[in-house]
Amino acid sequence: MDEFMQAAIDEARQGRKEGGIPIGSVLMRNGEIVSRGHNKRVQELDPIAHGEMDALRNAGRQRTYRDTVLYTTLMPCFMCAGTIVQFKIPKVIVGEARTFGESKEFLESHGVEVVILDLDECVDMMQEFIEAEPTLWNEDIMEL
Amino acid sequence: MDEFMQAAIDEARQGRKEGGIPIGSVLMRNGEIVSRGHNKRVQELDPIAHGEMDALRNAGRQRTYRDTVLYTTLMPCFMCAGTIVQFKIPKVIVGEARTFGESKEFLESHGVEVVILDLDECVDMMQEFIEAEPTLWNEDIMEL
Numbered sequence: 001m002d003e004f005m006q007a008a009i010d011e012a013r014q015g016r017k018e019g020g021i022p023i024g025s026v027l028m029r030n031g032e033i034v035s036r037g038h039n040k041r042v043q044e045l046d047p048i049a050h051g052e053m054d055a056l057r058n059a060g061r062q063r064t065y066r067d068t069v070l071y072t073t074l075m076p077c078f079m080c081a082g083t084i085v086q087f088k089i090p091k092v093i094v095g096e097a098r099t100f101g102e103s104k105e106f107l108e109s110h111g112v113e114v115v116i117l118d119l120d121e122c123v124d125m126m127q128e129f130i131e132a133e134p135t136l137w138n139e140d141i142m143e144l
Numbered sequence: 145m146d147e148f149m150q151a152a153i154d155e156a157r158q159g160r161k162e163g164g165i166p167i168g169s170v171l172m173r174n175g176e177i178v179s180r181g182h183n184k185r186v187q188e189l190d191p192i193a194h195g196e197m198d199a200l201r202n203a204g205r206q207r208t209y210r211d212t213v214l215y216t217t218l219m220p221c222f223m224c225a226g227t228i229v230q231f232k233i234p235k236v237i238v239g240e241a242r243t244f245g246e247s248k249e250f251l252e253s254h255g256v257e258v259v260i261l262d263l264d265e266c267v268d269m270m271q272e273f274i275e276a277e278p279t280l281w282n283e284d285i286m287e288l
Contacts, residue, residue: 045204048227053192060189063288078254082226083192088286110222142232144207 004028004071005095005117011038011051012073012125018043021140022129023051025072027059034068035059041140050140052080056087065089073122075101077141085110095122099130100141148172148215149239149261155182155195156217156269162187165284166273167195169216171203178212179203185284194284196224200231209233217266219245221285229254239266243274244285 001009004026011024015038024038037054040046049057052072062068065087073095076084081103084092091113097104098118107114130137138144145153148170155168159182168182181198184190193201196216206212209231217239220228225247228236235257241248242262251258274281282288 041205046201047203047205047231048192048197048201057190057192059191061185061191061283063283065286077226078230079223079227082221082229083223085226086222086286087191139205139207142209142230 001117001119004033004069005073005093005119007033007036008051008071008073008095009121009125011036011055012122015039015043015051016125016129021133021136022125023072023074025051025055025070027055027065028069028071029067034062039140042136047140048079050077050080052076053083056083069093071095074099074126075116076103076107077101078103078106081107084112091115093117095119096126098123099126145261145263145265148177148213149217149237149263151177151180152195152215152217152239153265153269155180155199156266159183159187159195160269160273165277165280166269167216167218169195169199169214171199171209172213172215173211178206183284186280191284192223194221194224196220197227200227213237215239218243218270219260220247220251221245222247222250225251228256235259237261239263240270242267243270 008024012022016022020042021039027034035058040049075097152168156166160166164186165183171178179202184193219241
């Protein structure tokens with residue numbers, strides 16, 4: 001696994017340690033990390049702070065995202081997928097799409113390249129969380 | 145104009161006064177304002193803080209959005225439209241879609257009712273801003 005997905009996984013694990021939802025993301029440009037983030041729904045009482053959104057917020061104002069790649073441990077939801085399309089991020093590298101995610105077709109139809117690594121480590125992390133905190137997970141994906 | 149769109153316009157005007165982008169939103173439930181917000185890209189150096197996102201963030205954690213209506217002065221971008229779909233907000237009332245916006249079909253294809261009021265007041269507010277601050281506007285819609 002490359003250092004960017006590893007950093008996204010580290011972010012996810014940090015989020016779980018904080019009592020939050022274990023999803024992490026990294027924005028990369030030219031082989032360097034621009035910003036990193038993790039889901040902060042619980043920590044900041046913020047429903048829009050998914051891992052991808054937190055990383056993009058932490059990147060601050062950027063002139064363009066056309067030269068960036070977004071790494072994320074889980075397949076983006078429609079909020080995050082819409083953001084990727086709007087921000088014109090050309091490529092997303094996803095840890096896994098087994099436990100969640102239906103935005104691949106939407107992303108691809110808008111020209112975003114989607115690479116799914118299908119990492120057992122990411123699947124295990126989500127499965128452990130979903131079993132331990134089903135209500136919190138369903139709140140985050142608006143399935144309550 | 146009803147009080148909710150008026151509050152969204154007030155938010156937009158407040159944002160412009162702060163040196164920001166004049167787009168405002170209100171989340172309504174049962175005839176009451178749950179939360180309100182406006183674009184804060186400039187004020188908070190936050191590219192995800194569109195008016196709709198700021199209102200949803202200010203609402204904090206909600207059990208459901210199925211009984212809410214989102215009012216916004218401008219047609220949502222794909223970030224905000226994806227968020228509306230993900231959060232299962234059933235109805236969006238839009239001030240105007242003349243100066244921006246291509247998400248109507250996406251929203252409707254996901255079952256969201258979209259009502260466009262086409263208010264001259266909202267169009268004038270955006271046109272004044274876009275003429276005065278074209279670079280900032282293009283940054284916000286990722287067209288730099």
